[in-house]
Amino acid sequence: MHLKPTLKSKMNHFFDSTNQPNPDITMGLITLQPGEKHPKQGYSYHKQDEFSYIISGLAHTVLENGEDIVGKAGDAQLIEKNEGHINYNDSNEPAVVVWFLLKERRKSK
Template sequence: MKIISEEEQPVHGGVRYMNRGPDIDWGLITLQPGEEKPAHFHEHMGETFYVLQGIMTFKLEKEEIQIPMGSAIRLEANESHGLENKENNPAKLIFIKEKYLPEDKINCT
């Protein structure tokens, strides 16, 4: 058993890892109004996002999709994705990477 407190985990650019390995990576992302995360993809793992608060805009390869609070989006390996909060209030979501492969991130820019 492992108990993890959100407040005890460091935040890096709005990303707070709650658990890193040995099997999965997961954590929280909080974006303030107008804040965004650049597009990237993972070659070997899919990623699921669940919106806890607000509306998050996902910038996919050929479209933008707004995902509201209480909804999830699943992205397969090699699907490019960036995030942006285009709303007037903070947005917060959970991310779950299906494997623990911290080196599996390729920036699109």
């Protein structure tokens, strides 16, 4: 099996405003190696809700309030917009997570 070159990177954006018509959706995949943390310093913030699904491995999400959420393969989670978070992998296997950023729908007038 050969991986597509885009999957050899740690962080991949599959769909965003540069390659699909809906600017309200961004989709990607992150692979956290054993002992790896993302971001390396500080917290990650998004202006959109982040939905994620763990494909394989074990991944922690630590929220700014200190809550540590452990996710395993098959788990899904929602991180609300503007909620600071860190992801890390303290297992011996890579953790592979697909994620989506979704902007709020504007209400029609």
